[in-house]
Amino acid sequence: MRPLRLCLVASEVAPFAKTGGLADVLTGLGRWLGRKPPAGPGHEVRLFLPYYQRIAERDVATKPLPGASNLEIRFPNRTIRCSIRTTPLPQSDVLVHLVDCPELYGRPDLYTEDADEALRFAVLCRAVLETCQRLQWAPDVVHCNDWHTGLLPLYLRTTYAWDRLFAHTKTLLTIHNIGYQGVFPDSQLEALGLGEQRAHLHHGDLRDGRFSCLKTGVLHANKLSTVSRTYAREILTPEFGMGMDELLRTREHDLFGIVNGVDYGDWNPGTDPLLPHHYNANDLSGKAQMKAALLGRMGLPHDPRAPVFGVVSRLTAQKGFELFADSIPVFLQREDMRLLVLGSGETQHEKYFQWLRDTWPNKVAVYRGFHDELAHWIEAGSDVFLMPSRFEPCGLNQMYSLRYGTPPVVRRTGGLADTVQAWDPNTRQGNGFLFDAFTSQALAGTIDWVLRNWRDQRGWRELVKNGMRCDFSWEKQGPEYVGLYRSLVS
Numbered sequence: 001m002r003p004l005r006l007c008l009v010a011s012e013v014a015p016f017a018k019t020g021g022l023a024d025v026l027t028g029l030g031r032w033l034g035r036k037p038p039a040g041p042g043h044e045v046r047l048f049l050p051y052y053q054r055i056a057e058r059d060v061a062t063k064p065l066p067g068a069s070n071l072e073i074r075f076p077n078r079t080i081r082c083s084i085r086t087t088p089l090p091q092s093d094v095l096v097h098l099v100d101c102p103e104l105y106g107r108p109d110l111y112t113e114d115a116d117e118a119l120r121f122a123v124l125c126r127a128v129l130e131t132c133q134r135l136q137w138a139p140d141v142v143h144c145n146d147w148h149t150g151l152l153p154l155y156l157r158t159t160y161a162w163d164r165l166f167a168h169t170k171t172l173l174t175i176h177n178i179g180y181q182g183v184f185p186d187s188q189l190e191a192l193g194l195g196e197q198r199a200h201l202h203h204g205d206l207r208d209g210r211f212s213c214l215k216t217g218v219l220h221a222n223k224l225s226t227v228s229r230t231y232a233r234e235i236l237t238p239e240f241g242m243g244m245d246e247l248l249r250t251r252e253h254d255l256f257g258i259v260n261g262v263d264y265g266d267w268n269p270g271t272d273p274l275l276p277h278h279y280n281a282n283d284l285s286g287k288a289q290m291k292a293a294l295l296g297r298m299g300l301p302h303d304p305r306a307p308v309f310g311v312v313s314r315l316t317a318q319k320g321f322e323l324f325a326d327s328i329p330v331f332l333q334r335e336d337m338r339l340l341v342l343g344s345g346e347t348q349h350e351k352y353f354q355w356l357r358d359t360w361p362n363k364v365a366v367y368r369g370f371h372d373e374l375a376h377w378i379e380a381g382s383d384v385f386l387m388p389s390r391f392e393p394c395g396l397n398q399m400y401s402l403r404y405g406t407p408p409v410v411r412r413t414g415g416l417a418d419t420v421q422a423w424d425p426n427t428r429q430g431n432g433f434l435f436d437a438f439t440s441q442a443l444a445g446t447i448d449w450v451l452r453n454w455r456d457q458r459g460w461r462e463l464v465k466n467g468m469r470c471d472f473s474w475e476k477q478g479p480e481y482v483g484l485y486r487s488l489v490s
């Protein structure tokens, strides 16, 4: 079978721009898709994202993409000029194309609440298509990701429908998180060049004076996917669909759930360049050293017998930390344990963790912010990883923690349900701990159960090894995407 020409478009790609799992997924999938046989399927891949100010500032070696400078993207009342810069995706031959438009992306943050936020990502969508035109490169599939790319399928069907180059181009939209939909006042449609396309937009939204980029993508992409099988079922229900379940049910047969892969090149405790000590399932001594090093770094006393609970997360309502309020203090009061938190987000959660730290300064340490290296250290040096999400499309951290020998405590939802199996000390099967009800009691009961199992260190080692042997690599997960691309093309 011939290699496919694939365009992957997203608002984040690691290591260039990352706020969450989306960035890791684009990098891991892109890298694997482009890897030459026999290591990978050897597709022709181009990855697109904005050339944000923080990429420009970070001294990434980029150069102009020949033939793709001075693009003029025409909207009814203005023309946006941009150029494409390019750089290889680290550890791969895949090309990353960065849409250079200081007027739109020369701002401190990736995402803004500025009045032109819809335009910023509409330009990303159109720059992708204009670049393909300039290069006369016809993608078989444009793989869109989340709301930022939701308008692309519609632009392809309308603004660019005249161009035979795209006659056979198909679109896939992957929903990484339905909590972010890109909803804007419909008064902006005209400026986005979609004033004439109201018939193609969600009518209920238009009645309410708005439009949603994600819904537009769901309406017009040839196929849809999301990042785990369970989440693919969940988003069809009012409880998880965030107002999109009804629309999604109309496209149920085009919606697929594919669990994210992990790039074990970046996330491997045996070789991780961000760690001072290394280990594997057969020799865990490096993990014990990591625990000591981590506690030292975070300024907490070290005792090998006291379990370390780790958190690395965006601190948002999605992640379920409100369940800590009536559970964690009881354990901090009663048990010799440590809690390490890395994250930032909503003030109430940040304040809560600061309160825990102030109340139990010898047991709790908090780093507020984004810190890639510390994330790796916490995965490696903790004994238990906490992820009590209210909803979780896939979740990468629980898969990282499994590989780093840090059994996760998760709520049975979305990708957490698909990747974590409950530990059973009798059969010695399972890789972590799960609870169902979104209540503090359910979390507390599970932590209690974790602590009881922790006391049996022989059993615990089995549990750790079960997790470390799980394989969520792109080698395993990637072929499902290729199957989906091929089904679109055939």
Ligand code: ADP
Pocket (backbone or CB within 6 Å): 019, 020, 021, 022, 024, 312, 313, 314, 342, 343, 344, 369, 370, 371, 372, 375, 394, 395, 396, 397, 398
């Ligand atoms: P989400 O995409 O919803 O944020 P995931 O578990 O899928 O959650 O992915 C989160 C990714 O972001 C992981 O790679 C995790 O290590 C990283 N991450 C989250 N918060 C931080 C932080 N404060 N510092 C460093 N990395 C973080």
